[in-house]
Amino acid sequence: MFRFSKKRAQSPRDEALRFELKARIERILELGAGDVVTVSQIACFEPGCPDVETVILLMRVGQPTRALKLLGAMEDIADEELARLAVPEKAAGDE
DSSP states (O other), X not given: OOOOOOOOOOOHHHHHHHHHHHHHHHHHTTOXXXXXXXXXXXXXXXXXXXXXXXXXXXXXXXXXXXXXXXXXXXXXXXXXXXXXXXXXXXHHHTO
16 A cells, blocks of 8 residues: 655755755756756665765756756755756757
């Protein structure tokens, strides 16, 4: 049997980090008004993976949803890492 639990409450600090990271992603990937980005920090249990990873779901108008994974916590993601992700995303968005 499935059990559903209430969504875990986010701390104001986590929400602020998520909001700030989403804004940086939107700027660096040059997302349009109809594009949507979500950011989640999840536990990572794979060998060699840090305790957490950041998962970015990128939903661009007219394109399939893409999942981008970065090793580490939201607060540790640098603009340089996002810029490296931007290269293939911008190319896909130019089609």
